[in-house]
Amino acid sequence: GGTKSVAEQVNRQIIGIxxxxxxxxxxxxxxxxxxxxxxxxxxxxxxAMTAALDKAIKDKKPIIxxxxxxxxxxxxYELKYLSDPKNAFGGDEQIHTIARLGLKTDHPSAYxxxxxxxxxxxxxxxxxxxxxDGKKPEQAAKDWVDxxxxxxxxxxxxxxxxxxKSLKLGYVAWDSxxxxxxxxxxxxxxxxxxxxxxxxxxxxxxxxxVAGGDTDAMVAAWLPTTxxxxxxxxxxxxxxxxxNLNGTKTGLVVPAYMDIDSIxxxxx
Ligand code: PBE
Numbered sequence: 656g657g658t659k660s661v662a663e664q665v666n667r668q669i670i671g672i673x674x675x676x677x678x679x680x681x682x683x684x685x686x687x688x689x690x691x692x693x694x695x696x697x698x699x700x701x702x703a704m705t706a707a708l709d710k711a712i713k714d715k716k717p718i719i720x721x722x723x724x725x726x727x728x729x730x731x732y733e734l735k736y737l738s739d740p741k742n743a744f745g746g747d748e749q750i751h752t753i754a755r756l757g758l759k760t761d762h763p764s765a766y767x768x769x770x771x772x773x774x775x776x777x778x779x780x781x782x783x784x785x786x787x788d789g790k791k792p793e794q795a796a797k798d799w800v801d802x803x804x805x806x807x808x809x810x811x812x813x814x815x816x817x818x819x820k821s822l823k824l825g826y827v828a829w830d831s832x833x834x835x836x837x838x839x840x841x842x843x844x845x846x847x848x849x850x851x852x853x854x855x856x857x858x859x860x861x862x863x864x865v866a867g868g869d870t871d872a873m874v875a876a877w878l879p880t881t882x883x884x885x886x887x888x889x890x891x892x893x894x895x896x897x898x899n900l901n902g903t904k905t906g907l908v909v910p911a912y913m914d915i916d917s918i919x920x921x922x923x
Pocket of ligand 1: 672675676677678679723829830831858875877881882905
């Protein structure tokens with residue numbers, strides 16, 4: 656028999672994550688932009704995607720997933736992004752912190768710390784890697800904060816303690832956001848005295864929660880591209896506190912052993 660095309664090898668399937676994730680929107684845009692007729696973007700979750708990737712790599716099978724950086728999967732496996740010459744996944748972006756309207760007045764200390772919260776992909780990688788190695792996210796966050804007193808000190812320097820006031824953060828169970836949310840939660844609790852609930856939800860409810868005022872803040876907004884629709888919908892109902900991390904990327908990711916380099920190649 657002849658050699659199968661990549662499209663045939665992977666059954667014209669891209670393994671996606673939760674349907675509310677912005678990367679799903681970008682992946683659908685890629686399917687359209689590159690004319691990937693009859694391709695299917697499979698919905699699931701971040702955990703299901705990494706499980707499928709792990710299994711494919713163990714079996715040396717081809718697979719295409721929606722992937723993003725920072726993520727521990729790039730340390731664990733040899734992977735590559737497919738190039739995206741038509742820019743379906745957008746250019747550079749950052750992860751932003753988003754607060755509900757009125758947070759500044761109601762919880763000035765939390766607002767100030769959230770506003771200053773800022774770290775790097777390398778920082779995040781430490782927490783993500785520890786969680787991936789089996790540490791509880793709370794413990795991994797605490798260990799990172801304890802080891803990075805200088806950095807954390809700048810987020811909280813001169814801010815008054817809050818005496819047990821309650822705060823609610825929203826997040827989605829993406830590995831990157833499990834790391835960041837647990838870090839800022841631990842800082843607000845251990846350094847500023849808040850009682851913090853971190854509520855795990857889907858992306859839509861996470862944005863809606865902050866916009867509606869039920870959730871005080873979140874540190875999981877990928878902008879300007881990945882969450883553009885959400886920001887557009889809620890821009891008058893939330894306050895964007897700016898980037899907390901620079902140097903992200905999203906796209907279609909494959910094992911390095913696959914003989915393919917560009918999303919354009921999928922149409923062949
Ligand atoms: N992600 C990780 C999210 C943002 C964080 C890229 C999976 C998304 O696609 O919405």
